[in-house]
Amino acid sequence: MPQDMLEFEGEPGASGLLASEPRLDREARFRAQDRLRVQQSRAGGRWFRLLWLLLGPGVLAMIGENDGPSMVSYATTGASYGIGFFVPFILLTFLMAYVVQEMAVRLGVATQRGHAELIFQRFGPFWGYFAMADLVVGNLLTLVTEFIAVQAGGLYFGLAPLVSVGFGVLIVAASLSLRRYATWERMLMVLAAGNLVFVPVALLAHPSGAALVRALVEWRPVGGVGMGFVTLILANIGATVTPWMIFFQQGAVVDKGMTRADLAQGRMDTAIGAVLAAAAGIATLVAAAALFAAHVDVAQFQSGADFATALRPLIGSTGATLFALGIIEAGLVAGMTISSSSSYALAEALSARHSLNLDFSQGRLFYGAAILSTLFAAGIVLIPGAPLLAITLTVNVIATLLMAPALLFLLLLVNDREIMRDLANGWKGNLAGGGIVIGISIVGAVYGVLIIFPNLLAGL
Amino acid sequence: MTQGDDALLNLKADTPSGAVFKAKLPRRKLGRCTLALLILLRIYVILAIPVVAYAFVRALSAH
Numbered sequence: 001m002p003q004d005m006l007e008f009e010g011e012p013g014a015s016g017l018l019a020s021e022p023r024l025d026r027e028a029r030f031r032a033q034d035r036l037r038v039q040q041s042r043a044g045g046r047w048f049r050l051l052w053l054l055l056g057p058g059v060l061a062m063i064g065e066n067d068g069p070s071m072v073s074y075a076t077t078g079a080s081y082g083i084g085f086f087v088p089f090i091l092l093t094f095l096m097a098y099v100v101q102e103m104a105v106r107l108g109v110a111t112q113r114g115h116a117e118l119i120f121q122r123f124g125p126f127w128g129y130f131a132m133a134d135l136v137v138g139n140l141l142t143l144v145t146e147f148i149a150v151q152a153g154g155l156y157f158g159l160a161p162l163v164s165v166g167f168g169v170l171i172v173a174a175s176l177s178l179r180r181y182a183t184w185e186r187m188l189m190v191l192a193a194g195n196l197v198f199v200p201v202a203l204l205a206h207p208s209g210a211a212l213v214r215a216l217v218e219w220r221p222v223g224g225v226g227m228g229f230v231t232l233i234l235a236n237i238g239a240t241v242t243p244w245m246i247f248f249q250q251g252a253v254v255d256k257g258m259t260r261a262d263l264a265q266g267r268m269d270t271a272i273g274a275v276l277a278a279a280a281g282i283a284t285l286v287a288a289a290a291l292f293a294a295h296v297d298v299a300q301f302q303s304g305a306d307f308a309t310a311l312r313p314l315i316g317s318t319g320a321t322l323f324a325l326g327i328i329e330a331g332l333v334a335g336m337t338i339s340s341s342s343s344y345a346l347a348e349a350l351s352a353r354h355s356l357n358l359d360f361s362q363g364r365l366f367y368g369a370a371i372l373s374t375l376f377a378a379g380i381v382l383i384p385g386a387p388l389l390a391i392t393l394t395v396n397v398i399a400t401l402l403m404a405p406a407l408l409f410l411l412l413l414v415n416d417r418e419i420m421r422d423l424a425n426g427w428k429g430n431l432a433g434g435g436i437v438i439g440i441s442i443v444g445a446v447y448g449v450l451i452i453f454p455n456l457l458a459g460l
Numbered sequence: 461m462t463q464g465d466d467a468l469l470n471l472k473a474d475t476p477s478g479a480v481f482k483a484k485l486p487r488r489k490l491g492r493c494t495l496a497l498l499i500l501l502r503i504y505v506i507l508a509i510p511v512v513a514y515a516f517v518r519a520l521s522a523h
Contacts, residue, residue: 111485113485118485121484121485121486121487122485122487122488123487123488123490124487127498130502134505387520390516390520391516394512394515394516397511397512397515398512401504401505401508401512402505404501404504404505405498405501405502405504405505408497408498408501412494416488418486419485441504444504444508445504448508448511
């Protein structure tokens with residue numbers, strides 16, 4: 001293939017192809033180029049290259065969910081209970097996340113439509129607007145917590161909130177200015193690799209290998225079951241599966257141009273993402289377990305920066321610095337994936353064009369939604385005296401509560417044989433999916449009851 | 461038009477922006493059970509909102 005064709009960066013009409021075929025606009029041309037590379041790799045039997053080309057949506061959804069509040073939640077868990085119960089529990093929650101996200105991949109490749117688009121078309125605007133309201137509210141609030149994480153990480157390095165939050169906004173805006181899905185995705189994957197910075201942090205805490213193996217084999221709570229323990233179980237579930245992940249991954253699968261032929265690679269992408277995200281989550285827990293061993297009280301901690309500061313005398317300044325950098329990275333990656341999830345959903349719901357391959361003039365609504373939501377979230381964080389901790393706690397609750405209806409829509413769609421054909425859910429998928437809906441609904445209800453009656457489990 | 465361009469144009473039909481994917485899907489008729497589940501979970505979310513608001517106010521007062 002001529003190299004100049006793949007390097008096309010011009011406007012529609014700038015090449016011989018576009019002059020002779022006006023229907024092939026910039027977005028369609030980029031997507032077609034990506035498909036051509038995939039087909040050539042498949043035809044040539046270059047499987048690693050094929051996987052590399054199709055890697056992205058799953059890894060970004062999973063690592064994106066290892067966001068600021070999630071990492072703080074893992075750290076709180078490790079510092080409060082050590083590794084005993086929660087290492088295998090985190091593995092279980094990511095298995096649950098894989099089950100959910102695999103369905104989103106199947107929906108994307110089978111229908112070539114985004115999640116919001118499918119809900120609106122198959123269930124009508126009444127249910128569509130409910131689903132959108134859930135997503136928009138959840139995403140906006142979660143985005144606020146991502147900038148709280150960026151601000152907290154910045155504070156560790158002595159940066160004023162205006163500087164760190166402004167830097168975060170600039171990074172999100174710069175990623176959107178790429179106007180090319182493939183470049184955006186690769187840039188984000190490089191940034192997302194920073195999530196694994198928690199692995200060396202854990203190693204610097206010198207964890208006991210024997211204790212880790214024992215935790216996996218025995219899997220029992222440390223220190224008894226109380227309200228704090230139950231709350232952290234709920235928080236860790238909420239930190240792994242959220243509605244924005246479904247909208248994002250399905251939208252990205254479609255934007256990437258993945259088809260039914262790419263399903264195996266889509267599943268591998270999701271599985272790799274789950275493994276990497278679980279490794280980072282467990283590493284955060286193991287690193288913070290050093291605080292548990294040192295009997296440090298984390299009840300008054302306000303953010304990830306407090307964990308970094310507390311860890312410094314135990315794991316050294318390198319480990320603490322890496323921890324703070326990891327918190328910033330977690331906030332930034334999630335900020336970009338969550339804002340694009342809002343963009344996909346909003347543009348799909350309003351039947352506007354939706355792709356990261358679009359020019360600004362073609363995708364005003366698409367890019368506008370991401371930029372406005374980012375500015376809104378950053379603005380909230382910068383309000384002097386804003387109750388950032390209260391917002392973070394509330395967002396965790398909302399994310400858990402909104403997941404059940406989102407999962408029901410996902411299950412209904414993935415069982416819709418008219419649109420899914422042979423890729424519709426089997427009984428095993430429905431058993432797993434149904435179990436997750438019921439489990440998350442119960443978890444949400446228990447969480448709500450514990451908020452109203454915090455002393456309900458006192459004495460357990 | 462080059463041979464590579466032909467390949468791109470052929471691939472266009474396979475991409476989400478191809479005409480086959482632009483047709484709107486027909487509305488699905490919801491069964492009673494499905495509708496009941498959707499309404500039940502909507503009630504669940506609506507009931508949960510005051511709980512979340514309460515938690516937020518309580519967290520604010522603790523702040």
